[in-house]
Amino acid sequence: MKKDLFPIDEVRAKFPALNFQDQDQVFPVYFDGPGGTQMVQACIDRMLEYIETGIANLHGSFSTSVKTDALLAEAREAVGDLLNCAANEVAFGQNMTSLAFQVSHSLRPLLQKGDEVVVTQLDHRANVDPWIHLAKETGAIVKFIPVDKEKLVLDLSHLDNIINNKTKVVAIGLSSNLTGTVSDAKRIFKAAKKVNAITIADAVHAVPHFLIDKQELGSDILFCSAYKFFGPHLGIAAIEKGLFERLEIPKLQPAPNEIPYRLETGTQNHEAIAGLCGAISFIENLGSGKDRRERLRSGMLAIETHEQELMESLESFLLATPEVTLYRASKEVPRTPTFAFRIDGIHSRDATAFFAEKFNLCIADGHFYAATMAEVFPVMETGGWIRIGFAPYNTLEEIEIFKKALKELLILKSRE
Template sequence: MSTLAVADLRACFPALQEKGGKKPYIYFDGPGGTQMAQQAIDGMLAYITGGMANLHGAFPTSVGTDNLLLEGRKAVADLLHCAPEEVAFGQNMTTLAFSVARSLGGFIKAGDEVVVTEMDHRANVDPWVTLAKDKGAHVRFIELNPETYTLKLDYLEELITEKTKLVAVGMSSNVTGTVNDVRKVIARAKAVNAIVVLDAVHAVPHLPIDFQELGCDILFCSAYKFFGPHIGIAVIAATLFEKLQVYKLAPAPQQIPDKLETGTQNHEAIAGLIGAITFIERWGEGASRRERLTSAMQRIERHEQQLTTRLDNFLRQIPELKFYRASEATYKTPTFAFTIPGIKAREVTSWFAENYNMCIADGHFYASTMADKLGVNPMGGWVRVGLAPYNTMEEVTRFEQGLQEFIRTKVRP
């Protein structure tokens, strides 16, 4: 497989272009949201300027909106390898997760158990904790190993039992980049007939995803993490989806996936989502869209791993910082978290923005259980550097120079 044509890829992002002689920002905040590809922008503008309409009308623009939703589901189905009728859209992953949790109320009763993790973003914790509280169920946590930054999976048989009705786990940490062994979790959960929820918000931008092969019941992701607009996506296995008792208006559709999509959807965002998936497809090869998308994600993954190896090796050699990253044996996304003892995280990120034109994030990133366990909140959380396929080795080198300067001038004065 040929390498990713990064220069050509970067040309598809207006935010990455020089404007009026001003250099663009260096965006190292991919985990918080990527920049939007021109194809996504074009899709949104085409819908907005071509005549907007709501669904189920007899006139052409309404029929066009009906077709837009169908095409959006098909595009997501090819990206994630699921059925189009298993794809539902919503405001964001968090809102969808709470809606799904409420719809799962009939599956949970007092005395049951719900299993979540200490690593996850709270969007894949609190909806299920709230559900358990409402139903009188007990919550158990898959613990984080604070030394390895991985989940403790050696005790799954004791943790996930016949009492377990739902297990929620993230595919990849949005802080440390750790890619979890979700197949092991899924296998144990399925052995006791528990529902499995995967948070793939941080995984989809970096890894090829196969919903059917994973065998989970519910998967969430968000288009703004992979070059599109702000819209959430829920993929729910049809056998479960059909059974969900969704809170909805009485006249609203009963069939899947429409029954989960309460109210009018963000149609222009769905148009942008299609554009974002079309953008990804452009970088792959194959006879079908699914093949091209898989090929493209593999190519993106290879490029990002080259940058990851370089930056990982660099950060491990800086004695002045605490690096929160799993060992080489653990697969990880290009997401790096560190703290500098005695320095607030915001001081670091503000300095990079002012002196190096770099967008680097700080905080707990809603992985608040992990932040508490690792004791980073007094420092304002972590400094997080998150890469995307439009990042280059030159930008990584520039960051390395910046960090060395910061330590030289701020830490070793």
């Protein structure tokens, strides 16, 4: 799909929040996609359909229970096509963080004192702290893959020393929720597999922007969150069958112990799972092809192409603004449309408050749980970073509003 053929008006029409005016009759501009996208109409419709036609728990003989069983099977198949994994490897939960801690607890029998766990400085702490906790519980040692402060990528120059025969777990983010950097997961996981380490991928920030292939990555465990790709607040874990069956997961004695149910302790959020199906169908319907995986591939390519145009517009502007310090890898590095920056002499919360109050721009500030990065780059005294992240419903016209807002903010600052 050529970038000028992306059906932006049709896409925007599918997100009801974009048509909702605030109390001043102004439409918000949602630049906070990395914190959670707006919900697509197909997701809302599927949630309401499930609720309005009768809800039930699983494994009953009556119609609404049979419907719920079918819904979960449909959702697992859809996620399997989205991530390229088997449907019975897909489990649902409260959110990515809760699932990660649950899995980390279940990995304890596989580690012992002196083993090593590898995480990174670039990641959201949801893909760091569960594995640090695992290390504390087992007496393992934690190693960090450092970030290159100049290039804003993971420094893999000493990877052979960081990952060695003592390494048992390697956890990395596929894409930074702060800088947008897409890490070289294949290379890292290849090194991990050479020493038979368990490979864990945080794909929360990646799934909304490019097609994931869990098999090609070499990922044993992969996490993502539906609310980051136009769906409900719902966590997803995809775990390789052989490993999944080995995990010792605390459960109620009569509850199913086969995968994937063994990770789904208690009753799941069935209406959210219905919404997930709608969110995936939105991506699928942007594409074309003979099967769902092919249509998802085509749909994600359309999203990437559109977001690339948005990235180029904002990046060139930020780089040309002397008062802005942009924390972003070079164009030679694959990146998602996520921008972290600071403005000289202006507290980040003051800036985002100005953007919100004067221009109704939804822009976040802080460390965004990439807290290790906030130690590597000591930024919290001035409120951390300002972050703009795009979704497929964003437009070049909205970026122009931001450019105007930043220029006005800088003029006000110069008059002080």
